[in-house]
Amino acid sequence: xxxxxxxxxxxxxxxxxxxxxxxxxxxxxxxxxxxxxxxxxxxxxxxxxxxxxxxxxxxxxxxxxxxx
Numbered sequence: 573x574x575x576x577x578x579x580x581x582x583x584x585x586x587x588x589x590x591x592x593x594x595x596x597x598x599x600x601x602x603x604x605x606x607x608x609x610x611x612x613x614x615x616x617x618x619x620x621x622x623x624x625x626x627x628x629x630x631x632x633x634x635x636x637x638x639x640x
Contacts, residue, residue, distance in 0.1 A: 593620070597637065613640040 597618075604610040616637045623630045 601637075601639065610639065615639070 601610065601616075605612055616639065618635045618637050620633045620635075621630065622633070
């Protein structure tokens with residue numbers, strides 16, 4: 573295994589996931605606010621699941637997103 577190639581590929585994937593996830597969350601929250609489903613002072617439970625079938629990895633991360 574080429575550690576440098578692996579590290580760069582992993583960082584690129586994580587950057588893509590981070591940026592894409594943030595956009596999706598922002599759009600979903602904006603839509604829910606506009607529809608009146610959220611007031612804007614909530615703390616939202618969040619869960620992220622990472623799967624890499626080839627490495628037999630499946631792990632979930634739980635957290636919160638505070639709107640105010």
